Amino acid sequence: MNFKDMHILSMKDFSKDMIDYILETAEKLEPIAVMKKRSDILAGKVLAVLFFEPSTRTRMSFETAMIRLGGEVLSMGSVDASSIAKGETLADTIRVVQSYADAIVLRHTKEGAARMASEFSHVPVINAGDGAGHHPTQTLLDLYTIKRESKLDGVKIALAGDLKYGRTVHSLCYALSHYGADIILVSPDELRMPYEIIKDLEAKGMKVTQTDSINEAINEVDVLYMTRIQKERFPDPAEYLRVATSLQITPELLENAKKHLKILHPLPRVNEIDTLVDNTPHACYFKQAFYGVPVRMALLALVMGGME
Amino acid sequence: MNKEHLNFENEPGLRVRPIENGTVIDHINAGQALNVLHILKLPGQFESVVSVLINSPSKYGKKDVVKIENRELKVKELDKISLIAPNATINIIRDFKVLKKNRVKIPEYVEGVVQCVNPNCISNSSEPITSKFRVYEENNKINLRCVYCERIISENIADHLL
Numbered sequence: 341m342n343f344k345d346m347h348i349l350s351m352k353d354f355s356k357d358m359i360d361y362i363l364e365t366a367e368k369l370e371p372i373a374v375m376k377k378r379s380d381i382l383a384g385k386v387l388a389v390l391f392f393e394p395s396t397r398t399r400m401s402f403e404t405a406m407i408r409l410g411g412e413v414l415s416m417g418s419v420d421a422s423s424i425a426k427g428e429t430l431a432d433t434i435r436v437v438q439s440y441a442d443a444i445v446l447r448h449t450k451e452g453a454a455r456m457a458s459e460f461s462h463v464p465v466i467n468a469g470d471g472a473g474h475h476p477t478q479t480l481l482d483l484y485t486i487k488r489e490s491k492l493d494g495v496k497i498a499l500a501g502d503l504k505y506g507r508t509v510h511s512l513c514y515a516l517s518h519y520g521a522d523i524i525l526v527s528p529d530e531l532r533m534p535y536e537i538i539k540d541l542e543a544k545g546m547k548v549t550q551t552d553s554i555n556e557a558i559n560e561v562d563v564l565y566m567t568r569i570q571k572e573r574f575p576d577p578a579e580y581l582r583v584a585t586s587l588q589i590t591p592e593l594l595e596n597a598k599k600h601l602k603i604l605h606p607l608p609r610v611n612e613i614d615t616l617v618d619n620t621p622h623a624c625y626f627k628q629a630f631y632g633v634p635v636r637m638a639l640l641a642l643v644m645g646g647m648e
Numbered sequence: 649m650n651k652e653h654l655n656f657e658n659e660p661g662l663r664v665r666p667i668e669n670g671t672v673i674d675h676i677n678a679g680q681a682l683n684v685l686h687i688l689k690l691p692g693q694f695e696s697v698v699s700v701l702i703n704s705p706s707k708y709g710k711k712d713v714v715k716i717e718n719r720e721l722k723v724k725e726l727d728k729i730s731l732i733a734p735n736a737t738i739n740i741i742r743d744f745k746v747l748k749k750n751r752v753k754i755p756e757y758v759e760g761v762v763q764c765v766n767p768n769c770i771s772n773s774s775e776p777i778t779s780k781f782r783v784y785e786e787n788n789k790i791n792l793r794c795v796y797c798e799r800i801i802s803e804n805i806a807d808h809l810l
């Protein structure tokens with residue numbers, strides 16, 4: 341499978357075979373990510389990292405991935421110090437940076453920014469989040485975590501929290517539809533997954549169940565994917581508190597969970613998961629953050645031709 | 649002379665006189681005639697006769713018709729019309745006869761024709777790009793999906809024409 345020079349913009353551009361190939365490549369590279377092996381497959385290559393909004397975790401994960409493969413990283417610095425503050429268009433920035441680098445990682449505040457950037461770039465553009473739009477490397481690392489820590493095929497998974505606005509969750513659901521997953525959606529009424537998405541998922545043959553009670557779902561599933569509920573979504577702070585508390589994961593809640601249940605969270609968490617859960621074998625969110633490295637290594641190696 | 653065209657001209661009361669040279673846009677979705685005029689920037693500085701029929705009875709329910717003397721339509725205008733009146737037919741008239749009659753073709757993509765409804769879409773910023781949409785039909789309705797942000801426009805497309 342040839343990914344060389346391919347832009348990584350949206351999960352919609354990937355077939356199941358392509359996803360599987362990326363995840364397999366990540367698995368091959370994992371020993372390098374944990375420093376058990378050294379690599380220079382991207383030696384002499386330069387990755388430009390353009391973040392128009394801060395996201396320290398994603399940025400560091402990309403930079404680590406590039407460095408571990410022997411490549412170099414070129415960072416834009418802060419937005420206010422750069423020519424963007426002087427009103428340069430993204431198109432111009434991309435046209436210049438593509439002549440400095442072998443690939444560009446872009447995070448931007450506007451939806452569709454990465455797609456547009458790809459039209460102005462001869463080198464591959466990797467979307468690291470565009471506004472409320474796509475964030476394909478997050479979805480790939482979520483899939484990788486499920487694959488490594490649980491199982492992808494036929495996984496029984498609960499997604500909990502803000503399922504209405506959380507596009508990461510939507511993207512993950514679509515991706516899981518390739519693997520015949522059983523999905524339980526846990527959210528307060530106000531934050532339910534949009535009907536069109538549920539309809540799409542069912543049309544793809546997935547079993548989708550909706551509930552507002554985490555207690556019902558927790559004992560049945562192999563994986564629990566928690567997301568943050570944002571205060572801003574609730575005009576009434578008391579209502580926010582009620583909803584947030586009703587979905588909070590505590591050790592007591594996990595008493596009757598399956599032994600192999602794994603809990604994922606894209607981080608940062610606020611209080612959705614009690615810190616007491618961190619020491620249980622269910623906690624998988626820090627591991628998940630680490631898995632971002634081999635997954636991004638795989639993408640970088642594939643699109644820059646360091647691997648085939 | 650084309651038969652259907654004859655029938656149309658012979659409707660009781662002859663509401664609109666036949667034209668010698670120009671274009672008849674027939675089978676416009678009822679209520680969309682004024683949007684068609686808007687697309688064609690009519691009347692503007694245009695000096696020949698433009699006739700408009702709204703809610704005219706036809707075999708398939710109500711329809712609108714626009715007749716424009718001494719004017720043919722550009723591809724971009726046809727693309728726009730196809731989005732708000734996908735069943736419209738374009739009749740080119742020469743010497744009172746229908747020279748050519750075509751149904752509008754719904755394009756696969758439209759560029760620079762519609763503005764994205766998502767205020768945070770990159771196509772609504774100062775970037776040097778034109779809006780771009782994939783056009784598809786669903787349940788007999790035209791839908792537009794923004795190539796950049798993927799937002800879908802399915803209602804009141806006429807309100808978003810550039």
Ligand SMILES: [Zn+2]
Pocket residue numbers: 452764765766769770771794795796797798799
């Ligand atoms: Zn858009």
